[in-house]
Amino acid sequence: MSSRAFTITDKPLPGRPVKVRRLRGVIAAALAAVAGWILIEVLGGVDLRAPAFDGSGAGQDVGLVAAVLTSLVASLAAWLLLAVSERYLTSRARTVWTILAMAGFVVSLGGPMSGTGIDATDRALLGVLHVIVAAVLIPLLYLTAAAPDEKRTP
Numbered sequence: 001m002s003s004r005a006f007t008i009t010d011k012p013l014p015g016r017p018v019k020v021r022r023l024r025g026v027i028a029a030a031l032a033a034v035a036g037w038i039l040i041e042v043l044g045g046v047d048l049r050a051p052a053f054d055g056s057g058a059g060q061d062v063g064l065v066a067a068v069l070t071s072l073v074a075s076l077a078a079w080l081l082l083a084v085s086e087r088y089l090t091s092r093a094r095t096v097w098t099i100l101a102m103a104g105f106v107v108s109l110g111g112p113m114s115g116t117g118i119d120a121t122d123r124a125l126l127g128v129l130h131v132i133v134a135a136v137l138i139p140l141l142y143l144t145a146a147a148p149d150e151k152r153t154p
Contacts, residue, residue, distance in 0.1 A: 021140075021143075021144045022082075022144050025079075025136075025141050026072065026075040026137070029071050029133050029136045029137035029140075030068050030072050032133055032135075032136040032137075033067045033068055036067070036128065037068075046121065046125060048062040048126070049117070049118045049122045050062050050111075050112070050115075050118065050122075050126065051111070051116060051122075052115055052116050053114075053115045057116050057117050059116075059117035059122065060117075062126070071133045071137075074104075074137075077104075078104070078141055079141065081097060081100060081101070082144075082145060085097040086145065086146045090146075092148070094142065094145040094146065095148075097141075097145060098138070098142055098145075101134075101137075101138050101141070101142075105130065105134040108134075109127055113127070
C-alpha cells in the first residue's frame with residue numbers, strides 16, 4: 001500500500017477543462033452554504049436572521065434559497081474577476097486575484113457586522129457562513145488559475 005500526501009502546488013490542476021473545474025468550485029461553494037445553513041438552522045435550531053439596512057430595525061429571515069443565491073452570486077463574481085485577471089494581468093493574475101478575493105471576503109463580513117435588528121449570535125453565525133463559503137471557493141478557484149508563466153483566455 002502506497003502513501004500519497006496532499007500538497008498545493010503552483011501549477012493548476014490537470015484534467016478537465018478550466019471552465020468545468022471552476023463551475024465545480026462554484027457548485028461546491030453553494031453546497032457548502034447549504035451544509036452551513038442546515039447545521040445552523042436545522043441541527044442548531046437557530047432561526048438565522050440578517051441585519052436590516054432599511055431603518056425598520058427588524059432583521060430579515062435567512063432562508064436556504066437566500067443563502068444559496070448569495071453564495072452563487074459571490075462565487076460567479078469571483079470567477080468573473082479571475083477570468084478578467086487572467087486576460088489582462090497575465091503573469092500576476094493569480095496573485096492579484098487571490099489578494100482581491102481575500103479582500104472581498106473581509107469586506108463581505110461587513111454585512112453581517114453592520115445593520116440593525118439582529119443579535120450577536122446571528123452576526124457570528126452569518127460570519128461563519130461567510131467563512132465556510134470562502135474556505136471552499138477561494139482555494140478551489142485558486143487551483144484553476146493560470147500559472148504565472150501561462151496566459152489563459154476565458
